Amino acid sequence: MGGGAGWLQDPLPLPLPPDRPVDADAEADWRGVRERVIAVLEAEDLARGRAPSRYPVFEPALTAGEIAEAEAQCGVALPGGYRSFLAQVGAGGPGPELRLTSLRRVGGRWGWVWDTFSDHLCILDPGGPFTETADWAGQQAAALRAAGYEPGPPDEDDGYLADYRKAFGGRAGEEAWYRQRERGAVRISSNGCGMTSWLVAVGPHPGELRHRDCGVNPAFRPQADAHGNRHTFHTWYLEWLERRESQAAAPQPDPPSGRCC
Numbered sequence: 001m002g003g004g005a006g007w008l009q010d011p012l013p014l015p016l017p018p019d020r021p022v023d024a025d026a027e028a029d030w031r032g033v034r035e036r037v038i039a040v041l042e043a044e045d046l047a048r049g050r051a052p053s054r055y056p057v058f059e060p061a062l063t064a065g066e067i068a069e070a071e072a073q074c075g076v077a078l079p080g081g082y083r084s085f086l087a088q089v090g091a092g093g094p095g096p097e098l099r100l101t102s103l104r105r106v107g108g109r110w111g112w113v114w115d116t117f118s119d120h121l122c123i124l125d126p127g128g129p130f131t132e133t134a135d136w137a138g139q140q141a142a143a144l145r146a147a148g149y150e151p152g153p154p155d156e157d158d159g160y161l162a163d164y165r166k167a168f169g170g171r172a173g174e175e176a177w178y179r180q181r182e183r184g185a186v187r188i189s190s191n192g193c194g195m196t197s198w199l200v201a202v203g204p205h206p207g208e209l210r211h212r213d214c215g216v217n218p219a220f221r222p223q224a225d226a227h228g229n230r231h232t233f234h235t236w237y238l239e240w241l242e243r244r245e246s247q248a249a250a251p252q253p254d255p256p257s258g259r260c261c
Helices: 033-047 064-074 080-088 133-146 161-168 170-182 233-249
Strands: 102-106 109-113 185-192 195-200 209-212 220-224
Touching (some): 033 233, 064 109, 080 233, 133 170, 161 170, 185 209
Antiparallel strands (some): 185 195, 195 209, 209 220
């Protein structure tokens, strides 16, 4: 995956500055962003000779009442930059690196939809703070011991997943393990090839992004800009947009002549 957006190689190597607000995105300004995204997508379609999509670029923005209802059901206030995005830009649409998940109400229940044409909801679990990678092994062991099960050494790839299956019963144990790992965060986008980005909603770092590689038990790594500063939803999205705008404005190579040498 190219471009300036990235993720740090070690779990949480950057301490928060002491004067940083708890929600650094609280005053995020999204004016003009929706129009800029639509314009760059139109420019890309034109450069590639594609017809414009017949589908709306963004899902409709949410009202203050809808956002409040979603937060009440989730049991937690959404990070400020993401909340203002929902209100000013849209409930879903293009974003790093492929597309954002969409916040929707399906059957009276709010959740995040991964596939644009699906009604399967991913629900935010607010039952505890998001667990950073450095703390994950210890939290698994503590949960197992609290259930009266003494874990063995963790698997190099899967952590204590096998122990969860034994302690909590097959499928139920597996579901408990995944639920505990993803607690306090929202899967916010796809980065391709099974990689995803997660928006932290509960804990000491609300509004920050975590990159998750493919696999059963990969690390959640803080996403950072080219200068090593941790991304919030606002800075992460704007960096992606600015990169797309730069690429769209760059001279395009001449099409191949079609002749053989």
